[in-house]
Amino acid sequence: MLDKDTILTVSNEVEIVNYKDKSYVVCIDSSEEVKLNINSFSKDLLEAFNGNLTIEEVTYHINEKTDVSLKVDDVIELLNSKFLGYGIFTNDDTSKISEKAIFLKLRFTLLNKAIVRAISIPFTFLFGETIFLTTLILNIFVISYTIGSVVNFDLITDSINPKTVLYSSIIFFITILLHEIGHAAACIKHGAKNGSIGFGFYLFHPVFYADVSDAWRLKRKERLIVDSGGMFIQSLVANILCILFLYTKSHDYLIYTLTVLSGLIVNLNPFLRYDGYWILSDALNIANLRQKSKIALREFYRFVTKQAPSLSTNTTNIFLLTYGVLSICMIAIFLIYMLFNKENNVFLFPLNVFHFVKNIIINSSVVCFAYVKQSIFSFILPITFYVLLWKTLKNQFLKWRN
């Protein structure tokens, strides 16, 4: 418990970095992914806890320095609500960190910082601004040219066989690991520390992640390279596969290319916390984009229902509103499309899965590769449907309960 005589010391693993204008980021090196956005007042406050002053003395100091008139209790309240539980102070616990990283569940580290650094260093040369941009444009050109030259995609799906599935899976797995290495290498190239690479679950599906929290101390352009470093590597792998296809004319390489590209395209989605989201957020210099767009929507709702007298019409707010509306629309359009066009897929999904499993276990004689391939393809959309529906309903329920 804090009282007026408590003396706090900011841990020496804490670094407060200027982010833009008068906003700062508290980076805590000891743990992964801890970064708190603070304003210059909070920065002054934190810096006053140097291990010599009691909370009461800090209150005097900060009142004098910043022209506010806080009471000791206000400062204690502020510390409890905003700054304790992150390991900012020596001897503090880190109970709030898990809350912060809540969108990634069941995380565990696969490769520690030192190993990631060793693997990433040979790739760092790719992330200088000029090489990065030139290669990216070249990748986009080669991939578009190759995919554009494909006349009949059915021929390609027909040539999927157990061998290409096995090789596709291996290539996919290696590419997503390289994707994470890409983020880390970009970090190192621009002078930020790389973190570990790990594994977790996001929206019920497994994901790898690279901890690039240290990239907050980089300039915006450099952060954008770090954000897109993963997809950049994926596009490079796809580029090489395209060249192999153009050279050999073997459809197998096209299947591998499409596998790698599918991972890349998912990552471009700016409405969920994939790389596209972080790129958009950094490009516009808006941290916590999703949360802010929700607040903008709520304000808009209050304005429309006349609970609030006015509405901010600056560019950022208009963007946040549009982003919020679009992210709701995307989900709504998908759910409605599935309900009205793929209703058999949706309603018979449990039965279909049951038959699929039953056939594999009991009637293994009728099970062939084409059947497994077709069944798994047909499960992708309904699974997405139920996951989105569940998430939407859960959010609504939580909102209603609060």
Ligand SMILES: [Zn+2]
């Ligand atoms: Zn990524």
